[in-house]
Amino acid sequence: MKPIIIVVGARPNFMKMAPLYRYLESNNLPLILVHTGQHYDKNMSGVFFDELGLPKPDIYLGVGSASHAKQTAQIMVGFEEICEENEPSIVVVAGDVNSTIACALVSSKMNIPVAHVEAGLRSFDMEMPEEINRILTDRISNLLFTPSLDADKNLINEGAKKSSIKLVGNIMIDSLLNNIERAKKSRIHNELNLVKGEYATITLHRPSNVDYEDVFSGIIKAFEIIGNEIPIIFPVHPRTSNMISKYGFEDRINQIPNFQVIKPQGYLDFLALIKHSKVVLTDSGGLQEETTALGIPCITIRKNTERPITVTEGTNTIVGSKTENIVKEWVNISKNKNKKGNIPELWDGKTAERIGRNIIEYLEKH
Ligand code: UD1
Numbered sequence: 274m275k276p277i278i279i280v281v282g283a284r285p286n287f288m289k290m291a292p293l294y295r296y297l298e299s300n301n302l303p304l305i306l307v308h309t310g311q312h313y314d315k316n317m318s319g320v321f322f323d324e325l326g327l328p329k330p331d332i333y334l335g336v337g338s339a340s341h342a343k344q345t346a347q348i349m350v351g352f353e354e355i356c357e358e359n360e361p362s363i364v365v366v367a368g369d370v371n372s373t374i375a376c377a378l379v380s381s382k383m384n385i386p387v388a389h390v391e392a393g394l395r396s397f398d399m400e401m402p403e404e405i406n407r408i409l410t411d412r413i414s415n416l417l418f419t420p421s422l423d424a425d426k427n428l429i430n431e432g433a434k435k436s437s438i439k440l441v442g443n444i445m446i447d448s449l450l451n452n453i454e455r456a457k458k459s460r461i462h463n464e465l466n467l468v469k470g471e472y473a474t475i476t477l478h479r480p481s482n483v484d485y486e487d488v489f490s491g492i493i494k495a496f497e498i499i500g501n502e503i504p505i506i507f508p509v510h511p512r513t514s515n516m517i518s519k520y521g522f523e524d525r526i527n528q529i530p531n532f533q534v535i536k537p538q539g540y541l542d543f544l545a546l547i548k549h550s551k552v553v554l555t556d557s558g559g560l561q562e563e564t565t566a567l568g569i570p571c572i573t574i575r576k577n578t579e580r581p582i583t584v585t586e587g588t589n590t591i592v593g594s595k596t597e598n599i600v601k602e603w604v605n606i607s608k609n610k611n612k613k614g615n616i617p618e619l620w621d622g623k624t625a626e627r628i629g630r631n632i633i634e635y636l637e638k639h
Contacts, residue, residue, distance in 0.1 A: 275362035276303040277632070278355070281330070282311035282348070282372025284321065285559050288448040288540065289367040289390055291325035292625035300633065305359055309348045309372040310335040314511065320539040325448060341371060341402060348375035356383050362636055366410065367391055367444075369403035369558075369579075374410050381413040386639065388632060390444060392417035393424025393433075394558075394579035400481065403558075407579070416635055418628050420444070421582045421617055441627040442619025445559055446566050450622035452544060459545035465506060465533055469549035473503050473603075478510035479556040481594070482574060486520045488594050492574060493525055495599035499554075500529035502607065506546060508538045552606045554599065561589045566620055570611040572602045588614035 277297060281290050290306075297304055308330035312318045322329065334351040336344055348371065356364070356379060364380040366373045367390040380387045392411050396404050408431075411417055417433060419425050420443040428438050462469060475496065483489050496505060507526075509517070517523060526532060538546065544563075547553055553564050554572045561580050564571035565587025576593045583589035588611070592598040605611055 274303055275360055276305045277636075278305045278307055278359065278361040278364045278376075280307050280309065280352075280364060280366045280372060280376045281327075282309035283368075283370040284312050284317050284537075285557075286367050286370065286372065287318070287321035287325055287327060288559070289444050290365075291321075291327050292444060292447040292451065293365070293390065293628055294327060296625045296629035297632070300629065302633070305332065305355075305361065306330045307332045307352070307355060307376075308334065309352070309375070310337055311344065311348070311370060311372045313337055314537075316537045316539065317511065324452070324540045345371045345375045348372055349379050352376045352379045353383070356380060356385060361385055363388055363415075363632065365390065365632070366414075369394070369407045369410070371402070371406065374406040377410045377413055386415040386635070387413060388416035388418065388628075388635075389414035390418045390628060391420055393419040393426075393428040393438070395424075395427045396577045396579040398577050402480075404579070416631060418444075418631070420624075421580075421619070423581055439627070439631050440619065441631070442621060442624040443562060443566075443617070444624040444628065445562055446620040447622050447625050448540075449544065449563055449566055452541060453548070456541045456544040456548065459542045461538070461542040461545050462549065465535070467504065467506065467549075470551055471503065472550060473499060473505045473552045473554060474546050474550040475505055475507045475554045476510065476557050476560060477507075477555070477574065478512050479575065480512075482556050483513045483516040489516060489520060489522070491596045492594055492599065493522055494596040495603075496532065496554075497525065497529050498596070498600050499603050500532045502603075503551060504531035505529070505533070507532065507534045508536065508543065508546075509534050510537060552603065552611075554603075561587075562620075564588055565614055566616060568614060568616075570606045572599060572606070574599060582617050586615050586617050588612060 336347040363386045365388045561583040565583045571589040
């Protein structure tokens with residue numbers, strides 16, 4: 274039997290692929306795990322393999338960081354060779370990072386079926402590199418695994434074949450539910466001297482927020498105001514760390530009372546941090562979903578989201594990047610005036626199984 278290739282590349286891919294890898298493995302299917310190396314630091318990559326129970330990748334491309342064109346091209350060149358050598362029955366990609374589109378494009382040109390996990394999400398903002406990756410990957414995928422009905426609608430509107438769309442739910446939530454018990458053993462609150470329920474967690478890494486000095490400065494202003502009222506934990510992404518140095522923001526950040534800048538956290542410690550936050554402020558995609566699943570208020574520092582269900586059903590509020598709008602929503606939350614939210618349908622921990630069954634059925638038919 275020809276192998277199934279599972280592709281991972283950047284941090285958000287690992288928690289999406291771990292449960293699927295395990296399901297397919299438990300069905301004795303031949304698997305090849307390919308890591309492109311888009312993310313490579315121990316705390317952006319290796320730690321997730323250990324904690325999520327993913328095996329060491331069978332093939333590591335080691336492309337590293339570069340411009341979009343260079344990074345995507347290097348992944349494509351390496352991945353084409355992998356496909357030539359291994360003749361996979363299907364290639365499974367996840368999410369919206371450069372590794373996703375690069376490997377989908379190679380496979381589709383080689384007439385190898387592509388399955389896209391987390392298909393159909395749209396921010397309708399073509400300035401986001403991820404939106405381009407999402408649209409193009411969906412267009413050339415044979416199986417479109419969607420997390421929620423809004424994604425199905427987007428795909429239908431774009432002319433996708435109905436039979437290729439499979440509403441399976443949110444696979445990130447599989448990982449969350451599989452690990453939330455283990456996360457209870459985390460010592461992070463002791464280490465950081467935090468009282469559960471009485472601190473804010475912040476993550477920030479979108480180019481639109483951190484690459485522009487004036488925008489980033491306005492966001493830090495909001496942190497300066499909020500930091501006077503509640504301790505803040507800021508696990509800082511390497512891109513953001515580079516930008517803090519470039520714009521000389523270290524002094525401002527150091528002067529915020531009770532503001533702890535820490536390195537990017539592993540999966541379990543980070544889950545423990547979110548679960549007991551009073552509020553999460555973020556521009557991440559996945560975190561909007563994780564906070565909804567855990568019922569924690571989320572302030573999204575972006576002008577749009579590709580995950581609208583976290584707003585219509587969950588705990589998420591989109592506020593943009595302006596100081597006053599970020600602070601205004603914090604004031605609501607500090608007075609417990611935030612919305613409470615529900616857990617969306619099919620965010621039940623069984624998405625990997627639904628995806629796995631669909632893949633097996635597809636391979637039997639083709
Ligand atoms: C990428 C994804 C983004 C995702 C994010 C999660 C694309 C287009 N973007 O953005 O969708 O939300 O990952 O983290 O695929 N760096 C390190 N160590 C690493 C990785 C990166 O130091 O292990 C630094 C490098 O300086 C690099 C910068 O971070 O230039 C940005 O990394 P890159 O993968 O290009 O984009 P992200 O901002 O991480």
